[in-house]
Amino acid sequence: MKLCIDLDPMDPKPNLNPVLTDATPLTRSRLGVPSGLSPYSPKGATFPHGTMLAIPRKKTGILDDFRSSGWLDAMKSSSPTHNKVSKDLGHGIGSPDAAYSTWLLKFPSALASFDQITNCAKGKRIALFLDYDGTLSPIVDNPDCAFMSDNMRAAVKKVAEYFPTAIISGRSRDKVYEFVGLSELYYAGSHGMDIIGPPRQSNSDNHPDCIRSSDQQVVEVNLFQPAAEFLPMINEVRGLLKECIKDIEGATVENNKFCVSVHYRNVDEESWQIVGQHVYDILKEYPRLRVTHGRKVLEVRPVIDWDKGKAVTFLLESLGLNNCDDVLAIYVGDDRTDEDAFKVLREVNKGCGILVSPAPKESNAIYSLRDPCEVMEFLTSLAVWKSSIQAR
Numbered sequence: 001m002k003l004c005i006d007l008d009p010m011d012p013k014p015n016l017n018p019v020l021t022d023a024t025p026l027t028r029s030r031l032g033v034p035s036g037l038s039p040y041s042p043k044g045a046t047f048p049h050g051t052m053l054a055i056p057r058k059k060t061g062i063l064d065d066f067r068s069s070g071w072l073d074a075m076k077s078s079s080p081t082h083n084k085v086s087k088d089l090g091h092g093i094g095s096p097d098a099a100y101s102t103w104l105l106k107f108p109s110a111l112a113s114f115d116q117i118t119n120c121a122k123g124k125r126i127a128l129f130l131d132y133d134g135t136l137s138p139i140v141d142n143p144d145c146a147f148m149s150d151n152m153r154a155a156v157k158k159v160a161e162y163f164p165t166a167i168i169s170g171r172s173r174d175k176v177y178e179f180v181g182l183s184e185l186y187y188a189g190s191h192g193m194d195i196i197g198p199p200r201q202s203n204s205d206n207h208p209d210c211i212r213s214s215d216q217q218v219v220e221v222n223l224f225q226p227a228a229e230f231l232p233m234i235n236e237v238r239g240l241l242k243e244c245i246k247d248i249e250g251a252t253v254e255n256n257k258f259c260v261s262v263h264y265r266n267v268d269e270e271s272w273q274i275v276g277q278h279v280y281d282i283l284k285e286y287p288r289l290r291v292t293h294g295r296k297v298l299e300v301r302p303v304i305d306w307d308k309g310k311a312v313t314f315l316l317e318s319l320g321l322n323n324c325d326d327v328l329a330i331y332v333g334d335d336r337t338d339e340d341a342f343k344v345l346r347e348v349n350k351g352c353g354i355l356v357s358p359a360p361k362e363s364n365a366i367y368s369l370r371d372p373c374e375v376m377e378f379l380t381s382l383a384v385w386k387s388s389i390q391a392r
């Protein structure tokens with residue numbers, strides 16, 4: 001299958017119904033862990049039927065003054081040092097390694113827990129969801145150079161032979177496809193606001209924001225762009241952002257199609273406030289856009305009730321895997337935006353989140369992996385496990 005269609009989102013325009021909402025705060029409690037996947041539970045997982053995709057209407061978010069908005073704190077803590085996170089989680093005493101070991105009791109390594117995961121997966125259909133930056137590729141200073149290794153690509157390719165696999169990224173779909181380069185995967189760019197998935201098999205086949213199409217190899221695919229009507233606004237704001245940060249050394253703006261990233265990783269820390277203030281001031285004029293805080297990046301996105309969690313639900317529905325008890329969805333990610341997906345999997349009791357982090361962090365995930373190298377090992381193990389049970 002070759003997933004290279006790119007319909008012009010403005011033509012023809014689907015019947016769009018983006019819905020205004022507040023930013024979703026990160027839920028800090030650990031909710032709804034499937035019993036078989038809890039590190040403390042010996043039982044097999046039981047998954048109730050999944051929820052239907054619903055887009056509830058909520059009110060728009062209004063920004064407070066920059067200084068009291070908490071933005072600067074969020075910018076500073078968006079990629080905190082190991083020691084700082086350990087202290088925040090109450091592991092201030094002892095070495096970082098000791099803090100990490102303590103944290104692993106709560107978020108066990110998916111490698112160390114591999115047997116538990118595969119026991120839970122027995123007789124189930126696995127669907128795999130992978131974040132890109134910090135998960136499949138290491139975090140680097142230049143976002144244009146966040147290449148994934150050939151070994152990682154081979155591991156993803158292998159595992160995708162056995163399980164439906166989707167990449168879910170904050171990047172534009174085109175960009176992440178360019179990095180990954182595997183046509184057999186599904187891709188969701190712009191934090192899930194630009195999905196190319198399989199033709200939908202569920203009851204909601206007639207979703208208003210879906211366009212059925214065929215790619216160059218005449219394989220039917222489904223394009224879903226719930227924020228398409230925001231494109232002119234996002235383009236306008238991207239221009240304004242570029243203009244206002246152009247004199248701040250190290251600051252850059254990245255086009256993620258339905259989202260815009262303002263990077264400050266390479267900006268002197270004293271100037272972070274200026275970056276934040278500029279973005280804040282511009283967004284004051286655009287109440288239908290909001291910001292989420294990523295790793296040394298401000299991510300400007302439409303105020304619609306759509307995120308990586310919704311994208312996972314959408315793809316599971318498209319794959320015909322949503323209302324089944326025999327499905328285990330695995331989502332691997334490292335970022336705050338991945339928490340929405342971890343949370344959905346917990347709530348619908350349909351799988352597990354795996355947080356990629358070299359440092360203790362609060363999360364809705366169930367398991368953890370330290371870095372992209374461990375992600376590669378995990379993916380390889382999954383493929384080996386599946387091929388071994390198929391050979392029996």
Ligand SMILES: O=P(O)(O)OC[C@H]1O[C@H](O[C@H]2O[C@H](CO)[C@@H](O)[C@H](O)[C@H]2O)[C@H](O)[C@@H](O)[C@@H]1O
Pocket residue numbers: 131132133134138139140141142143144146168169170171254256261263265294295296297299335337
């Ligand atoms: O959802 P993701 O695939 O994790 O994308 C989130 C953001 O990732 C990228 O930025 C991050 O990685 C860069 C390269 O390693 C790094 O330089 C930057 O500091 C990180 O924030 C991407 O460039 C952003 O547009 C994405 O929103």
